[in-house]
Amino acid sequence: METRKIYKVEAIIRPEKLDELKDKLYTIGVTGITVSDVYGCGLTRGQKEIYRGQVIPINLMPKVKVEIVIYETPLQKLIDTIREVCNSGHVGDGKIFVSELVTAVKIRTGETGGDAIIDNQP
Amino acid sequence: MKRSVLFACPAALMPIAAFAAEPASELNAGDMAYVAVATLLVLIMTPALGFFYGGLVRRKNTLNTMMMSFICLAIFTVQWFLFGYSLSFGPDVGGVIGNLDWAFLSGVGMDANPDYSATIPHILFCMFQMAFAILTPAIVSGGIVERTRFPAYCLFILLWGTFVYDPMCHMVWGVGGFIRDMGALDFAGGTVIHVTSGFSALTAAILIGKRKDFGTGVIRPHNIPYVCLGASFLWLGWFGFNSGAGLTSSAVMAQALANTGIASCTAGLVWAILDKVIHQKVTTVGLMTGLVAGLVGITPGAGFVDSAAAFFIGLTTPCICYFFIAVVKAKFKYDDALDAFGCHGVGGVWGALMTGVFCTKAVNEAGADGLLAGNPAQMIPQITGILVGIVMAVVITAILIKVVGLFTRVRATASEEAQGLDFIEHGERSYNKL
Numbered sequence: 001m002e003t004r005k006i007y008k009v010e011a012i013i014r015p016e017k018l019d020e021l022k023d024k025l026y027t028i029g030v031t032g033i034t035v036s037d038v039y040g041c042g043l044t045r046g047q048k049e050i051y052r053g054q055v056i057p058i059n060l061m062p063k064v065k066v067e068i069v070i071y072e073t074p075l076q077k078l079i080d081t082i083r084e085v086c087n088s089g090h091v092g093d094g095k096i097f098v099s100e101l102v103t104a105v106k107i108r109t110g111e112t113g114g115d116a117i118i119d120n121q122p
Numbered sequence: 123m124k125r126s127v128l129f130a131c132p133a134a135l136m137p138i139a140a141f142a143a144e145p146a147s148e149l150n151a152g153d154m155a156y157v158a159v160a161t162l163l164v165l166i167m168t169p170a171l172g173f174f175y176g177g178l179v180r181r182k183n184t185l186n187t188m189m190m191s192f193i194c195l196a197i198f199t200v201q202w203f204l205f206g207y208s209l210s211f212g213p214d215v216g217g218v219i220g221n222l223d224w225a226f227l228s229g230v231g232m233d234a235n236p237d238y239s240a241t242i243p244h245i246l247f248c249m250f251q252m253a254f255a256i257l258t259p260a261i262v263s264g265g266i267v268e269r270t271r272f273p274a275y276c277l278f279i280l281l282w283g284t285f286v287y288d289p290m291c292h293m294v295w296g297v298g299g300f301i302r303d304m305g306a307l308d309f310a311g312g313t314v315i316h317v318t319s320g321f322s323a324l325t326a327a328i329l330i331g332k333r334k335d336f337g338t339g340v341i342r343p344h345n346i347p348y349v350c351l352g353a354s355f356l357w358l359g360w361f362g363f364n365s366g367a368g369l370t371s372s373a374v375m376a377q378a379l380a381n382t383g384i385a386s387c388t389a390g391l392v393w394a395i396l397d398k399v400i401h402q403k404v405t406t407v408g409l410m411t412g413l414v415a416g417l418v419g420i421t422p423g424a425g426f427v428d429s430a431a432a433f434f435i436g437l438t439t440p441c442i443c444y445f446f447i448a449v450v451k452a453k454f455k456y457d458d459a460l461d462a463f464g465c466h467g468v469g470g471v472w473g474a475l476m477t478g479v480f481c482t483k484a485v486n487e488a489g490a491d492g493l494l495a496g497n498p499a500q501m502i503p504q505i506t507g508i509l510v511g512i513v514m515a516v517v518i519t520a521i522l523i524k525v526v527g528l529f530t531r532v533r534a535t536a537s538e539e540a541q542g543l544d545f546i547e548h549g550e551r552s553y554n555k556l
Contacts, residue, residue: 049342050401052411052461053448056342 160366174352182542214298312422320467389416
């Protein structure tokens with residue numbers, strides 16, 4: 001088999017899309033995800049919050065970052081899936097960042113590279 | 123307020139007078155039980171204020187802000203024992219302050235002191251009043267949180283309690299106090315507690331200066347559930363605050379309980395409606411603020427006005443407080459961080475005025491008839507009480523801030539402020555995730 005690449009995909013998404021995305025990712029063979037609470041701002045100008053009658057513009061909006069490392073799953077399929085779930089058509093839907101990884105190591109077994117990513121359970 | 127008369131007069135005590143040989147010094151189990159419970163209710167308000175204020179600040183200042191309230195329990199219980207009670211209620215000196223005869227609670231024992239409370243032990247009266255003396259300085263912290271150094275704050279409130287609260291308490295409530303002798307009515311502390319603390323908070327806020335992010339950065343509450351927790355216990359405790367102030371388990375107590383509930387909940391509803399109309403959303407902090415504003419408004423009149431007056435006070439107080447917090451503060455750009463002035467100062471003045479308008483002897487024989495009952499003259503002592511409270515608060519607070527500054531730095535540096543006072547002042551952090 002030709003040498004395949006390991007990709008890391010970081011998707012910054014609306015928090016309310018997380019559950020749906022997580023379920024969908026498992027159906028396309030993603031073997032694991034890491035999720036963090038993040039704050040960010042992009043083209044969205046933010047929202048307004050009201051405290052004691054005073055309007056406070058909030059630029060940094062709460063978002064969720066989903067980190068997905070893939071080896072067998074096709075990159076384009078993953079990107080399409082994320083877009084399909086997370087696209088509401090409004091500003092603030094988020095971004096997807098893709099990078100190539102040098103390697104990966106599974107801590108329990110010591111397997112490296114693609115073997116550390118794929119699901120090799122029977 | 124004429125407390126000594128109040129305790130001797132209520133109709134509820136008449137049967138005791140009929141059967142007891144010495145009614146003037148007879149301890150009454152019902153009164154003792156009620157005032158003891160009311161004392162506990164007022165005591166929980168200081169921790170409650172800590173949570174209320176702690177939730178309203180940014181997370182890096184949570185502990186510091188809560189400590190500004192909690193430390194009052196420690197400082198003012200000791201101060202009250204040492205000399206605070208004596209200065210407030212001890213034998214009169216010139217109508218302005220008590221002397222030191224009762225320092226160390228000397229002579230303040232288990233017998234009643236008929237001057238203040240004929241049917242409960244003097245020591246119980248002292249404890250009930252102590253709960254107020256603890257709470258009031260904590261309210262002042264609302265104006266100056268997130269930028270004041272903790273040692274300076276502790277020194278400041280100790281002096282403030284001694285030179286503002288104790289004299290004001292004496293003038294309005296102490297035997298021989300000149301505002302009391304004018305006939306001013308302040309049932310549970312509209313002028314003594316809310317006017318003084320609110321105007322002092324404003325003065326201190328202006329002198330200490332704005333927070334460095336005020337008007338430029340994002341400053342918003344970090345934990346609104348804490349605000350709700352604090353408001354819950356403030357609300358509950360305030361029933362003891364207002365109804366216990368008569369120091370008897372009587373019909374006036376029952377009316378004060380009803381007035382407290384009517385005014386606070388009406389005010390909460392009014393604030394919610396204002397929020398909805400002006401900003402399209404009913405905010406949680408707004409509802410909590412409205413409840414507190416109503417409580418402040420009804421405090422001075424709780425035992426002197428009827429239910430309809432309480433409803434009117436509940437309708438009007440939050441409108442005025444909302445105007446000061448949302449409009450006046452924004453226009454004049456003073457950094458009254460948690461609206462101690464906007465809520466307590468403004469609400470306290472309004473409540474004290476409304477007491478003079480609505481008070482009636484039909485509710486409390488020991489009170490007075492007010493403006494609507496055909497006695498406009500009642501407004502004179504009311505306004506005098508307010509003005510004296512404001513002048514005392516502003517002038518003495520200004521002096522005290524300067525005096526404290528001679529001994530220790532009052533203002534945190536920009537760097538300290540940016541890092542947050544939890545770590546800088548206390549060496550702790552509120553939320554450790556790892």
